Amino acid sequence: MRLSSFSDYSLRVLMYLGVQSDRLATISEIAAAHEISENHLMKVVHQLGRGGYLETVRGKGGGMRLARAPKEIVLGEVIRQTEGDIAMVECFSGNSSCRILSACRLRGILGEALNAMFLVLDGYTLADLLEKPQEHLMAIRWKDSVPQKNLTN
Numbered sequence: 001m002r003l004s005s006f007s008d009y010s011l012r013v014l015m016y017l018g019v020q021s022d023r024l025a026t027i028s029e030i031a032a033a034h035e036i037s038e039n040h041l042m043k044v045v046h047q048l049g050r051g052g053y054l055e056t057v058r059g060k061g062g063g064m065r066l067a068r069a070p071k072e073i074v075l076g077e078v079i080r081q082t083e084g085d086i087a088m089v090e091c092f093s094g095n096s097s098c099r100i101l102s103a104c105r106l107r108g109i110l111g112e113a114l115n116a117m118f119l120v121l122d123g124y125t126l127a128d129l130l131e132k133p134q135e136h137l138m139a140i141r142w143k144d145s146v147p148q149k150n151l152t153n
Contacts, residue, residue, distance in 0.1 A: 007082040009036060009044045014053060014078065018070045018130045024063030051081050070130055076121035088114060
């Protein structure tokens, strides 16, 4: 299984804001840092805000920040919200036209695997992704206009 770019970008936004927690960040700044579309990122940020992960400040000098502490943002919860219906195969949906559905064990096995994946993801939070914030900051291609925190970890 592969996560959608929407989930990938959601996690990137949360990590970015997690290491920049002392200030507001903008969509254009995050898009430039990760070299991704601002238009797509606007949709991601909107969804994260609706989910209660971000708070936004409008107007001049506005931007966004985490609405919760990183240790309160569970990765499995974020992925469930950003992925929506995770139908690994057609028979996961209620309208399956599979002819072997009644005899096939694949649905149960894949369902078990998906549950195991979320069991692992539910054991981690955004804070786990931010254990070494300096490395995270160094990995991003910073533009001259992006403020950087002086971190010692």
